[in-house]
Amino acid sequence: MTWDFIIIGAGSAGCVLANRLSADPLHKVLLLEAGGNDNRFAIKIPALAMRAMNNPETDWMFPTDPDPTRNNRTEIVPRGRVLGGSSSINATWYVRGNRGDYDHWAELGNRGWSYDELLPYFYKVERNRDGVSDAYGKSGSIIISEIRGVPKLTRLFLDAMEEIGYRKNASFNAEPTEGVAILHSTQHRGIRWSAATGYLHPAKSRANLKILTGALVRRIVIENGMAVGVEFDMDGRTLVERCTGEVILSASAINSPKILMHSGIGPHEQLASAGIRTIVGNEAVGRNLQEHPACQVKAFVNVRTANQEFNVLGMIKYGSRFIVSRSGQATFSYSGIGLVRTRPELAYPDIQYHFGAFSSSYTDQGIRMEKEAAVNLQPNVNCSRSRGYIRLKSADPFAPPGIQFNMLSDPYDCETLIAGARIARSALRSKAFAPYVTGECKPGEDVQTDDEWLAYLRENAGGSFHPCGTCKMGTDADAVVTPELKVIGVDRLRVVDSSIIPQIPSGNLNAISLVIGEKGADMILAERARARH
Ligand SMILES: Cc1cc2nc3c(=O)[nH]c(=O)nc-3n(C[C@H](O)[C@H](O)[C@H](O)COP(=O)(O)OP(=O)(O)OC[C@H]3O[C@@H](n4cnc5c(N)ncnc54)[C@H](O)[C@@H]3O)c2cc1C
CATH class of the missing domain: 3.50.50.60 (FAD/NAD(P)-binding domain)
Structure with missing residues (x-):
């Protein structure tokens, strides 16, 4: 043939x-x-x-x-x-x-790849079956939904970010994209x-x-x-x-x-x-x-998170919820998104956050769940x-x-990631989180100056897959x-x-x-x- x-x-x-x-x-x-x-x-x-x-x-x-x-x-x-x-x-x-x-791709000489020229293709991909946002195409091949049954800690993340100056924006895939939201995912009913x-x-x-x-x-x-x-x-x-x-x-x-x-x-x-x-x-x-170079900013919390439930009983709990309502922790890992400008003069967000109501770590063998209850707010450098x-x-x-x-070879990436990590720290120290957060887990109080942050990044930063x-x-x-x-x-x-x-x-x-x-x-x-x- x-x-x-x-x-x-x-x-x-x-x-x-x-x-x-x-x-x-x-x-x-x-x-x-x-x-x-x-x-x-x-x-x-x-x-x-x-x-x-x-x-x-x-x-x-x-x-x-x-x-x-x-x-x-x-x-x-x-x-x-x-x-x-x-x-x-x-x-x-x-x-x-x-x-x-x-638009930057087009400016580099790639005719046909500007935002306006790509938008019809995004619409062609998307099927907004669950009515998650008007921003999406209606009849494409990939169903987009808001994740279901998010933990309370994720909603607190939105409040915390709002408290420190970043608006809630459920339509973060349309212009302007800046803001914080519950994740939209390529899922249908979990x-x-x-x-x-x-x-x-x-x-x-x-x-x-x-x-x-x-x-x-x-x-x-x-x-x-x-x-x-x-x-x-x-x-x-x-x-x-x-x-x-x-x-x-x-x-x-x-x-x-x-x-x-x-x-x-x-x-x-x-x-x-x-x-x-x-x-x-x-x-x-x-x-x-x-x-997308990323690092973790984590805080211990005084409520149970998926960390204590990463076992057989937890599997049964999350599995039952999944079977009954197709929602909850079985259907997501990170559950909150933030797209943020670290400096007001920027035209577009230079940091994306992944918020997880659990805590995990990068190891040289991949990602591992931690034992203690904590939340993780992970900034990554956008461009x-x-x-x-x-x-x-x-x-x-x-x-x-x-x-x-060579993930941290450009000083711009290091400076931007440090700025994003400092904002994450502020969010975890907000009034919204105060009743739940019992202390910083990573990087810890020893990390304050730019040099200390940089040392933390060199020892801990990873990619975003x-x-x-x-x-x-x-x-x-x-x-x-x-x-x-x-x-x-x-x-x-x-x-x-x-x-x-x-x-x-x-x-x-x-x-x-x-x-x-x-x-x-x-x-x-x-x-x-x-x-x-
Ligand atoms: C763990 C993980 C989490 C991620 N999370 C997200 C997320 O939440 N949201 C998001 O938007 N993106 C996420 N990404 C990134 C995103 O999924 C990928 O960037 C995207 O799917 C890449 O698409 P692609 O077509 O380039 O390649 P891929 O989807 O990786 O496809 C390449 C295919 O080629 C096949 N292939 C490779 N070599 C050969 C060979 N020699 N012979 C035959 N077949 C071969 C592979 O097996 C694979 O099926 C994640 C990626 C990973 C790995």
Whole structure:
């Protein structure tokens, strides 16, 4: 069989593409996914995502290189390895980002990617079935709901922020986005609504769409400067599928650049040292790695939190509530959002808060629940400026690449995160929290000066599970793909996923990854239609 389109990766963007490209029965579409089926409790019930993470069956669990900007600490980066990709194991936050983010993308030379041009694609993604906000589209594939049954401590977070000068704003995905709110999530009645749920499952019985799970892509086959197929391993065999239309790489910010490199597209020296023949030398492949640097500000509380209930009895309690009302702690982890300007002269929020009515910690093995009752207010820098990279470590296409975040290399990120952390501290010391908060747990009273905060960040800051930018879209020398998402130097090959992001936006990345899938599909279909006529 020869395919019209081969899509690599059934994640947020890949599921959208599989649906849109196979909507025309004349298109024969092959979707290759390394992971397996998403029919698991740990995926359907949002809070159980902690179990889908750190599980090699559903999480890539990429180890990082020691980060010199964070005292050489290492960490494990979770990425979904299952139908739905990271949208199947994420925390279900739905955050679009703001006008400034996407207008900036357009200003960088990416025609067609301004806020006004992307807004119709957000609407196309969204289905505001539970009436959560007028800001959303009404008939898209992804259901957006307010989370249900939030703890009292989360409502206190909104009061606390209001008390120190930040308004409540339930419409935080429309302009102006600034304010604090109960989380809007990609859920319907407490069940995760992933890209697989919204896009892939409704299309999977189409005769012209073939989905292969357990298909681990090695490389793209390039002949005469053109992508003509994909080589992958499945059931212990190495196979090649060929394609007359386009190969579309949607393996996300860590594996997309790695697959390009194994296909001969990337920094010549790295390819040569792995014994890979360079087809297109491009130093930019794998560079521009971005994250939302985050830290924790935590306070002990005098009421029970999920920390004391992270056991069998707690499971029964939360499980029963879930069964009866599809609400409560089984359906979320963090439950309050804040988008805040740390300085009034800024045009857009430079900090996003995740508020959790529980306390957990980053460890080099992932996130762990604490034993004592506490709440956690976590700021992250929105449009961060630190840059890291992905590099080939091995000639083995299945070995993980080197991942270097350099997460606190830019002083702007450090200063902004410190400002955000100080605001978080003020919120936890507000009158609203006073009856409940018994003391600061992290960073603790010893941390006061800028230098002390910086030392705290270097020892404690982590990412927000939002790596992106490693196959940057642009028109400059640092670009890997054009604004049409075509890989520079190779025909019939595009990258369509969060790796094309030129500058990380102000929000969690699932929404924009879905939009990248929608816009990518539109561009591919329009070109195909033009070619037919
Ligand atoms: C734990 C966690 C929590 C998060 N929380 C949120 C949140 O609450 N809200 C939010 O908006 N964002 C969140 N994110 C981020 C967001 O989900 C991702 O940024 C987004 O889903 C990325 O979409 P993508 O299409 O780029 O890649 P992905 O969705 O990661 O998809 C990539 C797909 O490609 C497949 N693949 C990779 N390599 C190969 C290969 N060699 N062969 C075959 N298949 C391959 C993968 O298995 C995967 O299915 C979170 C992410 C994680 C991991």
